Amino acid sequence: MNQDIFIAAKVSSAMEALFGASAANLPIQIQATRKEFTGDVTAVLFPVLKISKLSPEETGKKIGEYLLQTTPEIESYNVVKGFLNIKFSEDFWRTIFKNICADERFGFLPSTGRNVMVEFSSPNTNKPLHLGHIRNILLGWSVSKLLEANGHNVMKVNLVNDRGIHICKSMMAWKREGNGITPEMAGKKGDHLVGDFYVKFNDLYTAQVKEMIANGLSEEEAKREAPIMKQTQQMLVDWEKGDEETVALWKKMNSWVYDGFDKTYETLGVSFDRVYYESQTYLFGKSLVEKGLQMGVFERREDGSVWCDLTGDGLDSKLLLRGDGTSVYMTQDLGTAQQRFSEYNLDEHVYVVGNEQNYHFQVLKLILKKLGFDWADNIYHLSYGMVELPEGKMKSREGTVVDADDLLESMYNTAKETSMELGKIEGMSEEEQDELFRMISLGALKYFIIKVDPKKGMLFNPKESIDFNGNTGPFIQYTHARIKSILRKAAQAGWTAHIDDSAPLNDREISIIKAVNMYPVKVAEAGKAYSPALIANYAYDLAKEFNQYYHDVTILKEENNAVRETRLALASMIADTLTKAMDILGIRLPEKM
RNA sequence: GGCUCUGUAGUUCAACGGAUAGAAUGGAAGUUUCCUAAACUUUAGAUGGCGGUUCGAUUCCGCCCGGAGCUACCA
Numbered sequence: 001m002n003q004d005i006f007i008a009a010k011v012s013s014a015m016e017a018l019f020g021a022s023a024a025n026l027p028i029q030i031q032a033t034r035k036e037f038t039g040d041v042t043a044v045l046f047p048v049l050k051i052s053k054l055s056p057e058e059t060g061k062k063i064g065e066y067l068l069q070t071t072p073e074i075e076s077y078n079v080v081k082g083f084l085n086i087k088f089s090e091d092f093w094r095t096i097f098k099n100i101c102a103d104e105r106f107g108f109l110p111s112t113g114r115n116v117m118v119e120f121s122s123p124n125t126n127k128p129l130h131l132g133h134i135r136n137i138l139l140g141w142s143v144s145k146l147l148e149a150n151g152h153n154v155m156k157v158n159l160v161n162d163r164g165i166h167i168c169k170s171m172m173a174w175k176r177e178g179n180g181i182t183p184e185m186a187g188k189k190g191d192h193l194v195g196d197f198y199v200k201f202n203d204l205y206t207a208q209v210k211e212m213i214a215n216g217l218s219e220e221e222a223k224r225e226a227p228i229m230k231q232t233q234q235m236l237v238d239w240e241k242g243d244e245e246t247v248a249l250w251k252k253m254n255s256w257v258y259d260g261f262d263k264t265y266e267t268l269g270v271s272f273d274r275v276y277y278e279s280q281t282y283l284f285g286k287s288l289v290e291k292g293l294q295m296g297v298f299e300r301r302e303d304g305s306v307w308c309d310l311t312g313d314g315l316d317s318k319l320l321l322r323g324d325g326t327s328v329y330m331t332q333d334l335g336t337a338q339q340r341f342s343e344y345n346l347d348e349h350v351y352v353v354g355n356e357q358n359y360h361f362q363v364l365k366l367i368l369k370k371l372g373f374d375w376a377d378n379i380y381h382l383s384y385g386m387v388e389l390p391e392g393k394m395k396s397r398e399g400t401v402v403d404a405d406d407l408l409e410s411m412y413n414t415a416k417e418t419s420m421e422l423g424k425i426e427g428m429s430e431e432e433q434d435e436l437f438r439m440i441s442l443g444a445l446k447y448f449i450i451k452v453d454p455k456k457g458m459l460f461n462p463k464e465s466i467d468f469n470g471n472t473g474p475f476i477q478y479t480h481a482r483i484k485s486i487l488r489k490a491a492q493a494g495w496t497a498h499i500d501d502s503a504p505l506n507d508r509e510i511s512i513i514k515a516v517n518m519y520p521v522k523v524a525e526a527g528k529a530y531s532p533a534l535i536a537n538y539a540y541d542l543a544k545e546f547n548q549y550y551h552d553v554t555i556l557k558e559e560n561n562a563v564r565e566t567r568l569a570l571a572s573m574i575a576d577t578l579t580k581a582m583d584i585l586g587i588r589l590p591e592k593m
Numbered sequence: 594g595g596c597u598c599u600g601u602a603g604u605u606c607a608a609c610g611g612a613u614a615g616a617a618u619g620g621a622a623g624u625u626u627c628c629u630a631a632a633c634u635u636u637a638g639a640u641g642g643c644g645g646u647u648c649g650a651u652u653c654c655g656c657c658c659g660g661a662g663c664u665a666c667c668a
Contacts, residue, residue: 034612044611046648056648082648083612124668164668278668305666314596315664322666329668358597359663385598386661393661422631440631452606455598457661459605469631470617471606478631486628525609537607540616547632556628593631 001096002521003514004030006073007041007086014066021051032514038078039085040514046082056082090505097513098499101573107519107580109527112151115345118144120352121265121272122159125257126166127195129264131387131402131460132354132394138449138586139384140352141270142532145584147350150527155344158272159336162254163279168235170194171249172228173201183256189263189405190256199399204228267408269442269586278332285335288371289321297370308367318363333364334371341375348378350530355383355455382530385457387449402462411441414465415474424593436590440474443587447473450585451536471540473587476578479543480589483575486555488591490568493556497569500562508549509570515542516577523584532585539581546574 008030015021015028027047033039043063045056052059060079064086067074073092078085100106120140123133140156148154174181174197183190205228212222223229238246265271289306292298298308298320306321320331340346351361361381368376386393387402394401415437419425425433448466452458468474487497505513519538526534555571558564579589 029609029611031609031611036613042612046611049648081612161668166668303666316595319666324666326666328666332668354662355598356662362597383598388661418631422629424629424631448605456606457599461605464604464618467605467618472617472631474631475617478629482629482632489628533607537616544616548634550628551624551633554628558628593629 001099002517003041003088003096004032004518004521007043010067010071010074011043011063011084014063014070015048015051018062018066019052021048026051032518033085037080037083037085038076039087040510041086041088043084043086044082045079045084049082060084090510093505093510093513094499094501096517097505097570097573100513100516101499101569107523107577108149109151109520109524111153114152114347115155116147116152116348116350117155117157117340117344117346118147118350118352119157119159120144121270122161122353123261124161124164124166125191125194125254126170126198127396128189128191128260129404130394130396131404131407134268134404134407134445135384135387135449135458136352136354137265137268137270138446139382139454139532141268142446142450142535142585143350143352143382143530145586146523146527146530146532146535149523149580149584152348155273156271157274157276159276159278159281160258162277163239163250163282165232165236166198167194167250167254168232168239169201170197171246171253172232172235173197173204174253175249176204176228183259189260190258191260191264192405194253194257194260201228201232264404264408267405267438267442269588276336281336281339282332283327283335284339285331285333286321286327288334288338289327289331292320292367292371295371297367308370310363310366313366315359315363315366318367320367330360330363330367333360334367337364337368337376337379338373341373341378346375346378348380350380350382352382352384355385357381358383380530382454384454388457388459390459390461390463402460407445408441411445411466412437415441415444415468418468419593428592436593439588439590440468440477440593443473443477443582443589444468445473446585446587447476447536450532451540453533454531473582474593476539476543476582477587477589478593479546480575480578480582481591481593482550483546483571484591486571487568487575489556495561495568496565497572498565499569500566503560503562503566505566506553508545508552509567512542512545512549512570512574515545516573519577519581535581535584539578539585542574542581543578546571 008028011028012023012026015026016023029044029047031042031044033042045059049056049059054062057079064077064079064084067086068077073088074086075089076087118140121133121137123129144154144156177200178197183193186193205226208226208228209222212226213219217225235246239250289298292308293300293306298306300306303323304325305319305323307317307319309317311317318330319328321327337349340349353361358381365376365379389400391400419437419440428436444466522534522538526532553567555564555567558567582589
């Protein structure tokens with residue numbers, strides 16, 4: 001039983017009994033009581049003054065008195081300004097405490113039966129992943145976990161952009177300058193090798209353009225007519241025709257990239273239920289163009305191109321089929337959406353894509369609606385802000401990107417150095433140490449990224465390495481490790497975690513029970529907002545609360561058996577809740593650190 | 594120009610329209626005979642500007658100022 005919901009119902013019936021209000025739609029507002037006042041929950045009285053027709057003080061007193069008389073769980077109340085603060089009895093909290101500990105599935109909401117697909121990562125195959133991709137991947141993963149905790153059936157998918165001019169550029173450069181080199185020969189991850197050739201292509205191209213300009217062409221002409229660009233465009237045409245040699249090279253270089261991506265995904269601890277490839281879906285949606293034309297929502301122009309007029313919706317016209325009959329990205333996305341909704345009987349489809357594509361998704365939904373697909377309303381674009389460096393946006397071409405693998409490695413090294421400095425690894429085997437460094441470095445990175453509201457842009461300063469102290473992942477991991485340490489020692493002494501009715505609960509303990517009891521509400525809230533950041537902030541607050549408690553009281557040295565075992569139960573409950581919350585963020589918590 | 598997002602301590606982040614705007618970090622000062630000091634305690638420090646709606650606005654609305662992105666027969 002959640003305290004807010006409980007008291008909302010009580011206040012509601014008090015309103016009914018005292019003021020003859022009808023129970024439905026009463027404007028009852030409940031919030032946690034602020035620390036500086038006495039009480040557990042607070043009813044905001046302003047909204048109900050119209051019904052009570054009394055002053056805030058009078059209204060509060062009447063409701064408070066009524067509740068005190070009729071609700072045994074309530075111990076006292078006070079009214080400050082327009083706020084009715086209510087304090088529950090110790091027994092009320094003890095019962096909640098017991099219920100939480102007895103509930104294995106605490107924090108997992110009941111199944112909704114809804115099928116939700118979450119698409120994230122969706123990389124191009126011409127270069128390695130960078131920090132921007134990491135934000136996408138971590139968000140996608142944690143939102144998936146969050147939606148699962150909200151009771152949905154979640155399917156995680158990745159749509160790999162494996163075809164197009166970008167990969168042809170890498171292929172062209174490799175053909176010209178690669179001398180048959182492979183990732184094994186180069187001793188580097190395949191995605192990095194392919195990325196090197198993408199950069200190489202740009203060097204070659206730029207040099208050609210420069211030369212042509214020197215020979216008297218305009219910049220525009222030079223860019224268009226550069227031989228290497230022409231050859232690369234021809235390569236794409238060859239690929240589409242299925243030219244054997246081109247396809248073989250394409251397959252080879254893509255497979256290198258996939259090997260590289262897989263390693264990064266594995267390090268990050270993410271996986272997908274299904275991977276789609278654009279080479280297999282890029283022709284989707286053409287049939288929808290026919291449908292749109294028949295319905296009269298699309299129009300064919302003289303040159304044969306097909307458009308959807310969105311000017312009536314405040315947007316421009318959108319091209320769906322080129323004059324030569326080939327389709328564009330939007331066409332494919334329309335087809336893919338339709339295909340997925342029908343194949344998996346989806347109730348919802350979440351796309352984790354950067355906010356630079358807000359317009360695209362606006363158009364996508366609009367066109368689907370025009371085509372008569374009501375499920376278009378069940379598409380949710382989880383639009384997140386860009387990761388910026390102090391100098392501004394990351395740009396692959398200018399080399400101002402923070403490479404994902406480099407970052408993970410440097411985080412690992414920092415975790416290692418810090419752990420050794422603090423003397424935390426005594427008695428640990430090599431494997432245990434490696435496991436711990438991975439856990440901590442990933443915990444720091446993931447928390448750093450996920451704690452920020454997804455829709456906001458965020459700043460990453462490579463010069464100031466990601467913190468391990470304060471409001472960080474390792475802080476929460478450390479809190480967990482401390483609790484586990486206590487529990488281990490208790491177990492050695494033969495003590496169990498057990499809530500004893502004779503053990504009094506102090507304010508801090510009640511405050512912790514209160515916080516833990518809010519966890520399911522937070523999960524629901526965060527799910528509704530598609531915001532794992534809310535879970536991150538919650539977990540931090542809870543960990544902080546425990547650290548303060550830990551500082552104030554002793555657990556193992558407590559002589560009263562009932563009190564000690566109750567405190568052990570409290571600590572254990574916090575560890576469990578932190579574990580669940582951090583699992584949503586994809587962060588694992590160590591037993592020791 | 595149009596559309597979307599955004600502006601909070603020196604810095605990085607919080608705050609269903611609610612009480613005296615919270616943390617962290619950095620600055621200053623402390624805590625270890627005691628369950629892990631990656632912790633804890635004290636301290637100074639912020640809502641870009643002007644209006645509006647409201648009992649109450651960081652939050653909603655309008656205008657101004659400042660950022661970011663989109664507005665391709667690219668993906």
